[in-house]
Amino acid sequence: MFKTDLEIAQECKMEHIRDIAAKIGVGEEDLEYYGNYKAKVSLDLLHRNEDKEDGKLILVTAINPTKAGEGKSTTTVGLGDALNRMGKKTMIALREPSLGPVFGLKGGAAGGGYAQVVPMEDINLHFTGDMHAITTANNLISACLDNHIHQGNELDIDIENITWKRCLDMNDRTLRHITIGQGPKANGVERVDGFNITVASEVMAVLCLSTSLMDLKERLGNMLVAFNSKKEPIYVKDLGIEGALAMVMKDAIKPNMVQTLEHNPVLIHGGPFANIAHGCNSILATRTCLKLADYTVTEAGFGADLGAEKFLDIKCRFGGLKPNAVVIVATIRALKQHGNVAYEDLKDENVEAMLTGCENLAKHIDTVKQFGLPYIVAINEFASDTPAEVEALQNWCKEHQHPMSLSQVWAKGGEGALDLANQLVELCAEENSYAPLYDVEQSIEEKITAIATRVYGAEEVAFTEEAKEQIALYTSLGWDKMPICMAKTQMSLSDDAKVYGAPKNFTITVRELRPSLGAGFLVALTGKILTMPGLPKMPAANNMDIDEKGHIEGFHALNSNWKGDRKNTLIVGELPTCHITC
Numbered sequence: 001m002f003k004t005d006l007e008i009a010q011e012c013k014m015e016h017i018r019d020i021a022a023k024i025g026v027g028e029e030d031l032e033y034y035g036n037y038k039a040k041v042s043l044d045l046l047h048r049n050e051d052k053e054d055g056k057l058i059l060v061t062a063i064n065p066t067k068a069g070e071g072k073s074t075t076t077v078g079l080g081d082a083l084n085r086m087g088k089k090t091m092i093a094l095r096e097p098s099l100g101p102v103f104g105l106k107g108g109a110a111g112g113g114y115a116q117v118v119p120m121e122d123i124n125l126h127f128t129g130d131m132h133a134i135t136t137a138n139n140l141i142s143a144c145l146d147n148h149i150h151q152g153n154e155l156d157i158d159i160e161n162i163t164w165k166r167c168l169d170m171n172d173r174t175l176r177h178i179t180i181g182q183g184p185k186a187n188g189v190e191r192v193d194g195f196n197i198t199v200a201s202e203v204m205a206v207l208c209l210s211t212s213l214m215d216l217k218e219r220l221g222n223m224l225v226a227f228n229s230k231k232e233p234i235y236v237k238d239l240g241i242e243g244a245l246a247m248v249m250k251d252a253i254k255p256n257m258v259q260t261l262e263h264n265p266v267l268i269h270g271g272p273f274a275n276i277a278h279g280c281n282s283i284l285a286t287r288t289c290l291k292l293a294d295y296t297v298t299e300a301g302f303g304a305d306l307g308a309e310k311f312l313d314i315k316c317r318f319g320g321l322k323p324n325a326v327v328i329v330a331t332i333r334a335l336k337q338h339g340n341v342a343y344e345d346l347k348d349e350n351v352e353a354m355l356t357g358c359e360n361l362a363k364h365i366d367t368v369k370q371f372g373l374p375y376i377v378a379i380n381e382f383a384s385d386t387p388a389e390v391e392a393l394q395n396w397c398k399e400h401q402h403p404m405s406l407s408q409v410w411a412k413g414g415e416g417a418l419d420l421a422n423q424l425v426e427l428c429a430e431e432n433s434y435a436p437l438y439d440v441e442q443s444i445e446e447k448i449t450a451i452a453t454r455v456y457g458a459e460e461v462a463f464t465e466e467a468k469e470q471i472a473l474y475t476s477l478g479w480d481k482m483p484i485c486m487a488k489t490q491m492s493l494s495d496d497a498k499v500y501g502a503p504k505n506f507t508i509t510v511r512e513l514r515p516s517l518g519a520g521f522l523v524a525l526t527g528k529i530l531t532m533p534g535l536p537k538m539p540a541a542n543n544m545d546i547d548e549k550g551h552i553e554g555f556h557a558l559n560s561n562w563k564g565d566r567k568n569t570l571i572v573g574e575l576p577t578c579h580i581t582c
Helices: 005-011 017-022 043-048 072-085 099-103 120-124 130-150 202-209 213-221 242-248 283-292 304-319 332-338 351-370 387-399 409-428 444-456 465-476 558-565
Strands: 031-033 039-041 056-062 090-094 115-118 157-162 166-168 178-180 191-193 195-197 224-228 233-235 256-260 265-268 295-299 325-330 375-380 404-407 460-463 484-487 507-516 521-526
Touching: 005 115, 005 120, 017 031, 017 039, 017 256, 043 283, 056 072, 056 304, 056 351, 056 409, 072 090, 072 115, 072 256, 072 295, 072 325, 072 375, 072 409, 090 283, 115 120, 115 409, 130 157, 130 166, 130 202, 130 224, 130 242, 157 191, 202 213, 202 304, 213 242, 265 283, 283 295, 283 304, 304 325, 304 351, 304 444, 304 484, 325 332, 325 351, 325 409, 332 351, 332 387, 351 375, 351 387, 351 444, 375 387, 375 409, 387 404, 404 409, 444 460, 444 465, 444 484, 444 507, 460 465, 465 507
Parallel strands: 056 295, 056 325, 090 265, 090 295, 166 195, 325 375, 375 404, 460 507, 484 521
Antiparallel strands: 031 039, 039 256, 115 256, 157 224, 178 191, 224 233, 256 265, 507 521
């Protein structure tokens, strides 16, 4: 019988969060407790340390995800633990999981095996209420907007040209396109509306890109909600509710501190999706880590084509951040799937397919190199990886001069990433030439084309007539000098989720652009990407339960499907070779 992620997490004897905070010099005066194992960190802590030199910043990204799994968050946690084992004062900065994927496909998102953050159940559920605050703020805007229209519409809002949508932190496809205000006049003005998932909302993006409470308030006020009958923009501040929104968000803006299984400090804050939003934890959390620790390990969602590109082109630009090194996570199983091996055949040795799949890895490496950053490939090992496959991958990396490390963090915690950590310390000591991929002064078309051709490898970009009209309008309004946040499938470098590997001679189609003026970027929607996901045929929620003592069962991350497939998998009753108290 194998231990699940949840069983491992539940057996961990956590330390009081004040003791975790003390390890990095944070006193109780800067903590707001949510029980014994979670705490909000005051914003004053960052402000008092603003003049302190930043520590080293390590970004963890990956190849395009597949059903085979990559283990990016697991690698991030294990690497942070490894650096702490080496005596390097290290913090980890992660995003908060969304309830939609937790109950949908993923089943949880707090790392895996012996490289997890805890309390795992709390982090995956309501945590400290940040998601609810974001959802409430978003829907307060919707309520006030529709009330304004119902009460006489002094702002002359064109109900056919409302850009703002409601949101919900749940996968619910039936809410993508709805009609509201039906029935008697007292129910409001009837119009078409829809929902985004909370983590794709602009309020989430604003939270993650704000640098203070007043910056948050200003950004909230600058969010676009509609146009009037003269095609002039209407903002949240025109409704006069930015103060109320900031009040709702006054606690949500504070980063959350938890711990790893090895009792190292982690800040988890914000949770934008990387396929439809910018996919990074908050600037406030990352900057706090950089001031308190010598090394900060953070991740950006999905592959380097999405999360990493947005981290390096959007978050670093707004946050004044300069990364020191990048980790690119891959598995032999996923590389074989990118080499067109069927999922059910991934356990079979197939060196040729794996090497074909390395074309996907090579493109992500190329992307990181274009930003002028040193990198290392982290191979997340599985028991099904054969010696021939491992040797072939090592030879491929050596032949192409790609530094690499074999990682066993799932089974060994920090011990399984000591080689990776040692190599990263050396990389972080090097000077680098990091720079964003494009200049914000370029046109909207030029910026989108730069991302599509240089990061995705597309031959060209096609813009629909609707997109062309929007580009013309936004340019005339002066909204063209902002970064671009591409909304694209995470499964492929192209905008077709079914295309694996590193496709050539393809076109990226931009069908629509949405201004996120509070966040400070334009969102370009490509292909068939949706901002409200749906549940799979068999949601993860069907396997979850709780007993009369409050004991939770069936809360497993996506990669838990392959527990018996992991290298050095631990059997129940077997203690890990690390200083975790279980």
